[in-house]
Amino acid sequence: MIALKFLMKFISILNKDASPRQIAGGMTLGFIAGITPVISLHNLVVLFLVIVLRVNITSAILALGVFSLVSPLFDPLSSAIGYFLLTGIPALTPFWTALYNMPVIAWSRFNNTLTLGSLVLAIILAWPVYMVLGWAVVSYREKVMARIQKWRIVTIINSSSLVGMYRRFKP
Amino acid sequence: MTPATAPRKTGLIRWEAVVPGFIALAATVLLTVFFLDWAIEFAIERAGTAANGAKVDVGDVVIGWRSGSLSIRRLQITDKAKPMTNIFEVESMTFQIAVKPLLWRKFIIEKGEIKGIRTGTPRMWSGAIPQKPIPGEKPKEGAKQEAAKPAGFNLPAGDVKEKFDPSKIKVEDLASYKKVQDEKARITAAADQWEKSADAVKVDAQVDAAKALIDRIKGTSYSGAEGAKKAAADLKEAQKVQADLKKASDEVNKTKNSINAEVANAKAAIGSIDALKQQDIDASLAKFGIGSLSTEGLTRAVIGPVWFGRIETGLEWFRRIRSFMPKKDKKGKPAQASTRAGRDIPFKFRYSWPTFHLKKAGISGVTSGTNPIEYGGSLKDVTSDPVMVGRPIVLDISGSSKGGARSVSVKAVLDYTRETAREEVRFRYSGMDLAGTALGNVGGPVSIRDGRGTVSGNVETSGESVSGTVDFTGQPMSLKHEMAKDQAKQKLMAAIHDSLGGIKKMQVSIKVSGKLASPALKVKSSMDSVFKDAMNTVMKKESDAARAKATERVNGLVDGEKGKLGPLLGGKSAGALSKLGVKAGSLSSIQGQLDKVIADLKTKGASSVLKSGGGLLKGFKK
Numbered sequence: 001m002i003a004l005k006f007l008m009k010f011i012s013i014l015n016k017d018a019s020p021r022q023i024a025g026g027m028t029l030g031f032i033a034g035i036t037p038v039i040s041l042h043n044l045v046v047l048f049l050v051i052v053l054r055v056n057i058t059s060a061i062l063a064l065g066v067f068s069l070v071s072p073l074f075d076p077l078s079s080a081i082g083y084f085l086l087t088g089i090p091a092l093t094p095f096w097t098a099l100y101n102m103p104v105i106a107w108s109r110f111n112n113t114l115t116l117g118s119l120v121l122a123i124i125l126a127w128p129v130y131m132v133l134g135w136a137v138v139s140y141r142e143k144v145m146a147r148i149q150k151w152r153i154v155t156i157i158n159s160s161s162l163v164g165m166y167r168r169f170k171p
Numbered sequence: 172m173t174p175a176t177a178p179r180k181t182g183l184i185r186w187e188a189v190v191p192g193f194i195a196l197a198a199t200v201l202l203t204v205f206f207l208d209w210a211i212e213f214a215i216e217r218a219g220t221a222a223n224g225a226k227v228d229v230g231d232v233v234i235g236w237r238s239g240s241l242s243i244r245r246l247q248i249t250d251k252a253k254p255m256t257n258i259f260e261v262e263s264m265t266f267q268i269a270v271k272p273l274l275w276r277k278f279i280i281e282k283g284e285i286k287g288i289r290t291g292t293p294r295m296w297s298g299a300i301p302q303k304p305i306p307g308e309k310p311k312e313g314a315k316q317e318a319a320k321p322a323g324f325n326l327p328a329g330d331v332k333e334k335f336d337p338s339k340i341k342v343e344d345l346a347s348y349k350k351v352q353d354e355k356a357r358i359t360a361a362a363d364q365w366e367k368s369a370d371a372v373k374v375d376a377q378v379d380a381a382k383a384l385i386d387r388i389k390g391t392s393y394s395g396a397e398g399a400k401k402a403a404a405d406l407k408e409a410q411k412v413q414a415d416l417k418k419a420s421d422e423v424n425k426t427k428n429s430i431n432a433e434v435a436n437a438k439a440a441i442g443s444i445d446a447l448k449q450q451d452i453d454a455s456l457a458k459f460g461i462g463s464l465s466t467e468g469l470t471r472a473v474i475g476p477v478w479f480g481r482i483e484t485g486l487e488w489f490r491r492i493r494s495f496m497p498k499k500d501k502k503g504k505p506a507q508a509s510t511r512a513g514r515d516i517p518f519k520f521r522y523s524w525p526t527f528h529l530k531k532a533g534i535s536g537v538t539s540g541t542n543p544i545e546y547g548g549s550l551k552d553v554t555s556d557p558v559m560v561g562r563p564i565v566l567d568i569s570g571s572s573k574g575g576a577r578s579v580s581v582k583a584v585l586d587y588t589r590e591t592a593r594e595e596v597r598f599r600y601s602g603m604d605l606a607g608t609a610l611g612n613v614g615g616p617v618s619i620r621d622g623r624g625t626v627s628g629n630v631e632t633s634g635e636s637v638s639g640t641v642d643f644t645g646q647p648m649s650l651k652h653e654m655a656k657d658q659a660k661q662k663l664m665a666a667i668h669d670s671l672g673g674i675k676k677m678q679v680s681i682k683v684s685g686k687l688a689s690p691a692l693k694v695k696s697s698m699d700s701v702f703k704d705a706m707n708t709v710m711k712k713e714s715d716a717a718r719a720k721a722t723e724r725v726n727g728l729v730d731g732e733k734g735k736l737g738p739l740l741g742g743k744s745a746g747a748l749s750k751l752g753v754k755a756g757s758l759s760s761i762q763g764q765l766d767k768v769i770a771d772l773k774t775k776g777a778s779s780v781l782k783s784g785g786g787l788l789k790g791f792k793k
Contacts, residue, residue, distance in 0.1 A: 051192035086516040100518040103274035114513025
């Protein structure tokens, strides 16, 4: 029931409730949190940004769930990037060493190949992801949404008793 | 009239959410701290279960924030083979953690106390987890036990005479025949080389030069001062030719000795074919389960694959522990992670703290059963970075039961401080109650009816190599062998059954060698002679007859070709040795003549000098 409620809310947001930029922004932050190890210090910052920035929170939560599921696919690449950054660039070694010697910073696990690599990868991909998602929401609303509303199956679902019950009890 | 919709808010920041944002952050941090004990409990259970292959449960975790202590209570580690039993259970573990290093995410445990360790305790619920095959992982214990099944033990099912067919012994299966062929090829190839070596030794020029010189000296008159000078010059030349002849003679002898040595080697190799023939006969009979029934195989079957599997499982723990040690690549950099957890890369650090270091923990516990052993000891220097700590992990435990009838001692030194990992484990458990211990299967299950025993071991590893022994002595003891009625009719099975029933003492020594990943276990046992006697009594007549047939067959296949090797070797070596003999003879003859000529020359030269005056004597002598 919670999942159905959440999905209905997201569809509602996608259809009209939020601007494409807010949806794309929320999903991008969810993407960053999802593609990196979720229990990480940097994700506290992401959480703060989700609350403070004018982005759609439902989209962020949905993206976090989706990208957490697919993140293992990115792990080998992320780990390789992290390994290269931590060991392959001698000029960066003093910087990493300084961070390593700072108290509390070690809890961010920046010296973990996967944590650093996935965070860097997420930051690099954040802007393209934001742009693509923004374009996708606009395209959906312009081209797809109206057509989908006319589908017979959607009409049936919309008139079904389950959806009716949900709408009746919707807070 | 419809209500006016509120204008959609724009702008990047929700200013009204800044304060709630900070509150949410603070709440997250507080919740993390509040639920940290639960998180640690979850992490131990998850990581422990993954490492153990069966459930690891933790009763509860208590964090002492003021004292910097961590207590883990009722840790249960399931026996993978028996999911309703724990391998061991720990009543409580208390660790005193240094607070300052925690700021850098370093877990330094100054001291710890691991109390109430018990083995083989029952579980309330099953600790089995669904097994997922991991690519590249070693076969599971069950598979290993399957692989460890006795290879050398094979009881003949029917009548030996009917079973054995010598014509099934094929020439291509015989190691002795292969050796004959190899030697034949080797002798033929070597013979060409011998001929070439004999031809390469040139003596004709030296012999001719010596002959010419001898003839010239013989025809020369040495008189007066001029004769003395001439004699001196000819003597010098003769001595040079003499040296050349000696050199040639040495070369001939050297070549001759070399060929003789190779001939001797070839003769020894031909001699060894008889031993190979014997092995072929044994192997042929073993295929039919005759004659050479392996007593080691029978001992393995009695002990059972489970116990061999336990030795292998014990060794596998070394590999598991090693997998937690930091790895470096060929350039000395930290190795890239192969796991999905990534790898922590260490950097130069102002403090010499590894990420994890348990400096010292006291250990105490009791064994299961009646009259249990209370033991105690210590565990030192368990660390994530042994190189930095510079000391090996040391586990030292000892204890005894009331009255001292039973005792246990374990000393393990796991040294990962150097490039090559080394482990050494010494253990001894005496006064074990053996009653009801299940062993293997020899046509029916074997178990220990009653008795007491001692197991001790000393196993060392260095890199991938492993060596050591595990000894078991059971005295007094008796075995129980259950056998089906139809098997009782088999003479050999009945004899083995009687032998097992008569055993009052059992000594088994298992020698461990080879590689850590695939150790070789060689078994010696006091039961060997008992089984041998039983087999000989029952099977001697039949197996002797079969052996005679097998010997006849193998001799028939091998001896013909083997017989040709002697003449081949003699013929091939004789040519080269004969050539060298002729050369040695001609050198020897001419050397004798030259020696005589030199002696004459010295006499003639001296007399010429005396005649011509003492002044020249000095010069001639010189």
